[in-house]
Amino acid sequence: MNFSQVTLQLLQGFGVTCLLFILTLVFSLPLGLLVCAGSRTRFKPLRYLTRAFVWVIRGTPLMLQLFVVFYVPGMVFDAPIFANLSNGRFVAALIAFVINYACYFSEIYRGGIESVSVGQYEASAVLGMSKWQTFLHVVLPQVIKRIVPPIGNEIITLVKDTSLARVIAVFDIIMVAENILSLHALIWPLFYAGVFFLLFNGLVTMLLRFAERKLDYYKI
C-alpha cells in the first residue's frame, strides 16, 4: 500500500470519527444543561438520583460504558438490538458518548451557574424580571463566558476519546489503521493517524481561542 492509498482509507475512518465527535457535541451540550437542572432542582429525590447518576458515569471508564450501552439492551430484550441495525454500533457509541459527556458538561455548567453572584439575581428580581428572564438574559451570558475554557478542555478530550469507539467495532480512524497493520503489516499508518487528531485539535484550539476573544469585551 502506498501513501495515498493509506491516506484515503484513513480519511474514511476519520469521517466516522468527525461525525461521532460533532454529533456527540450537538446532543451532549444541551443534554448537559438538562442534567445540570436535575442536579440543582429543589425536588430532592430527582436531585439525588441525578447526582448519583453523574457519580456513576464520571466514576467508571468510558470504555466500560460503551460495552454496557452496546450489550445490555440485548441482554435485557434477549436480542442484539444494536448489532442488528446497519449502523447500530455507531449509534450505540454515540449514545454512550452523549451520556458520558453530558454528565461532565453538567458539572461544568453547575460550577458556572453557581459562580454568578447572588447580587445579579437580586438586581434582576427588583427590576421585576421573571426567573426565566433572569436566567436567559442575566445569568446565562455570564455562565457562557466563564465555562468556555473548561468546556474547551472537554472538547479536546472528546476528539481523542472518539478512538475508544473501536472497542465495539465502530470503524473509526484508529480501527482502520489497525486493520492496515494486520492485513499489510504496516505500522506507520497507525502513527500517521495521530497526525489527523493533532491537526484536528489544532483547529479546535483555534476556534476556542476565537470564542474566548469574542467574549473578552467585558470582565465579570
Added chain:
Amino acid sequence: MAYLEIKNLRKSFGDNEVLKGIDLTLEKGQVLAIIGASGGGKTTLLRCVNFLTLADEGSITVDGKEIYSAAVKYTDKQLRQNRLQFGLVFQSYNLFPQYNILKNVYLAKNLRLGAQAKELFAKGNPHRPACKKSDWLKKERRQNVEEARALLAKVGLSDKEKAYPCELSGGQCQRAAIARALSLSPAVLCFDEPTSALDPQLTKEVLNVIRDLKAEGRTMIIVTHEMSFARQSADKIVYVEGGVIVEEGTAEMMQNPQTEGLRAFLSQEEENETRTANTGESK
C-alpha cells in the same frame, strides 16, 4: 393617610428575630434616612420592603394601595408586579457586566414588553392598537432606549452609554445603577448604603445625584452611614437598633438625641468620620 405606610413589620431567620415590629410612614416627595449600627436590621428592613425577603408579619401600603401583607399568599407574578412600586440601589451596584450602561438601564423595561404586547394585542381587547404588533414593539423599544438615555443624562453619564461596567469607576457604576433603578419609575426609590464602597470623592458625586433626585420630588429611603448627608438631606431620620425603631425625628434629633443608644451611635460615627478624614489627609 401617608404615601408609604409600613405596619408592624416582623422578620425572623430561624430563632433570630431581626425585625421586631417596625412601623414607618413617609409622605410623598420626602426622603427618609435609616441609620444605625451594623446588624441592627436596617438592611433587612430594606430587603423586606423590596420583597428580597418576605416579612413574616406586617403590611406595606403605597399611595393607599396595599402591596404586601404577610397574611396574603401572593403568586410570583403578583409579587413581581407589586415590587415595581419600589426601586433598589445596592451597595455593590450589581450592574449586569455583559451589557453596556445603556442596555443595563433599558433591559428590564424591554423585557416587560412581551407580556404587555400579549395583553394589548389579545383578541377582543377594545384598546387594541391599530398598528402591527411588531411595529408597536419596535416603537416601544426605541422609546425605552430614549428614556434610558435621558436617565443617563440625568445622572451625568451621557458620554458613557456605550461603556461596560468594568470600564467605569465605582461612582460612575453607582450612578448608572441609580439610573437603572429609575427606569421602571418606582414610587419609592431605596438605597442600601449606596456609598459604602466608595472613596470620599466618589461618594460626593453619588450623593449629589441623590440630592438632585430629592429636588425633583422623588420619594426615597436611604440606609446610610453618611451622617452629614442624613442631617442635610433627609426630611425624616429613623435610628434602628435591635430590630426596632428606637428614635425617629428630623435632623434636629441628631443634635439632641433622646436615647442612650443613639447618643452612643452618633459619637461612634463621629469618631469614625474624623478618623477617615485624618487618614485621608495624611495620604
